[in-house]
Amino acid sequence: MAQTYGSKRTVVGAHYGLRDWLSQRVTATLMALFTLALLVQVLWPGEMGYDRWAGIFSRQWMKVLTFTVIVALLVHVWVGMRDILMDYVKGVGARLTLQVFTIVWLVGCAGWAIQVLWRL
């Protein structure tokens, strides 16, 4: 069989998807752990109301963790949406437009979420 790696590699695209594949899994793990941390605090015995709910997010360690998870979400959703667009949107123009829309949507949402978090 002909050599298809190294300098004779078959060109199919950029960085062969490994970075995206790995970052999707790393960010997923991070978000799953965040879910667990939040769940423990929400299910802790006692009355749930505004003070307790807002109190969960106002602690500094939770702010830092939530901020990290918002960034992880940004990366995770980008990889997923890019996969969906690559699979179903075949026209280059339409795909690029939707990819740009996805980035604008995600960065905008992340900015809003971080604003909410940091004024607590």
Add this chain to the structure above:
Amino acid sequence: MANTTARKSRPGENMRLVDALGYRLPLAGLVSILHRGSGLLMFVLLPFIIWMFDTSVTSEITYGQFTSVFAHGAWGIPGFLIKLVALALIWAYLHHLIAGLRHLWMDMSHAAVSKEFGQTSAIVTLVVSVVLTLALGAKLFFF
């Protein structure tokens, strides 16, 4: 120098959705397409999710608005419909999370990459996400 190869026509490449629909979709395939669908749903509803986060944590007044939207509705939408959208998001999150954990398991264990595990873990994913959604739905609507 890297080589560029001429694109070869692969089997199935020209298969259209109507052809694909002629095949019975295995449960693992159902979990897979729902993984995508749930992810897309959460992407589209992201502003609603952040709106919930915003109003619920910002102040006691906005917290009151948050609970009243679910109880009495808002923007001309009745409360039960908003609860239904929230329930759809709950299902989407649970399905996406459990299907994702199933993926991570299969990434780490070669033994898990089998037809049998694919089938049984698909059933577990579907059942657990739906049961938890129903339980949380009961809490959302009746308690």
